Amino acid sequence: MRVAALDDDVDQLELTKYTLQAVGHDCHVFQDGDSLLRELRRESYDLLVLDWSLPDMSGPEIVQWIRDNLTERIPILFLTNRREERDIVEGLSCGADDFMIKPMRVGELVARVQALLRRVYAEPLPTEQVWGRYKFMPIGRRLEIDGKAVSLTQKEFDIALFLFRNKGRLLSRRHLLESLWGSSNPPGTELMSRSLDTHISRIRSVLNLRPENGYRLSAVYGQGYRLESIGNEDYEADAQLAQSQA
Structure with missing residues (x-):
């Protein structure tokens, strides 16, 4: 921690x-x-x-x-x-x-x-954790969405699981780097930061983390990332706002 x-x-x-x-x-x-x-x-x-x-x-x-x-x-x-x-x-x-x-x-x-x-903070379960459609199995780093296996690299799996375990929290970039790369001053931090952005982008795409599917993975400028649960009412409000601004 x-x-x-x-x-x-x-x-x-x-x-x-x-x-x-x-x-x-x-x-x-x-x-x-x-x-x-x-x-x-x-x-x-x-x-x-x-x-x-x-x-x-x-x-x-x-x-x-x-x-x-x-x-x-x-x-x-x-x-x-x-x-x-x-x-x-x-x-x-x-x-x-x-x-x-x-x-x-x-x-x-x-x-x-x-x-x-x-x-x-809830203790992580040793075998598997489920959030709606998403089933994480840390042993073997396996992820299923609606019962179907999803292909992720080891690092992508670790990042996705960390985001779900901290759902609703704004996590700074340094917090993510330290927690997932295991050092408070990792070598090549700038390169790792760009790598983090790439991993996040792919995770958002592969896991389809979008409001219409119940989740929003957003970047907060100058700070970091937040994964949030989005209910039907929240999604409808977002959709109406986007339509009004179009």
């Missing part, structure tokens, strides 16, 4: 990053609130770990901005020296999902992060 950690204590930040990366997460670090908020305007993350007392704004102010301005519901964990009951109440009331008191205990941080991720 892709995690952003915010703390003005460099040593604490490095320990948090090392701990989360040791259990398989990509962890991006920030030392002030403004830097994190600028990043969140163009990047997507699966979870945020926030300190409370920062040089430019408070943790609750950051949480409030996130809840007011981002459509995605990102789970947030406070990791802070604040320990009074009123602080815990304030932190959870402003929109955070969990609260952990420093000094950080490595095992506890890992357990709380994993619990939050399980709560928000």
Whole structure:
């Protein structure tokens, strides 16, 4: 999973990053609130770990901005020296999902992060997953549409499955590259980015991800991609809008 950690204590930040990366997460670090908020305007993350007392704004102010301005519901964990009951109440009331008191205990941080991720993101099934007409079988990387096998490369299958598992979420390009190419700084990133666009285009075509078939796979300029479910009413509204603009 892709995690952003915010703390003005460099040593604490490095320990948090090392701990989360040791259990398989990509962890991006920030030392002030403004830097994190600028990043969140163009990047997507699966979870945020926030300190409370920062040089430019408070943790609750950051949480409030996130809840007011981002459509995605990102789970947030406070990791802070604040320990009074009123602080815990304030932190959870402003929109955070969990609260952990420093000094950080490595095992506890890992357990709380994993619990939050399980709560928000469904655990992938080991054998197959079905979304309407689309049946994904991770073992063997096989996909069927209406019971008929579809030919995809391994990478195309991985991208398509990742999009369906994150249906409704806006996923930044870096988020997709890190999750699917397995590195926070993959070599040839520009080339991979163009490759991602090519894969997405073919997936949209081969899987026929269009509103009339119940799904829309759209590019969001300057950010990334989103796969959405489209009901009959949504499709009819889109069709009427397109007709009126013709």
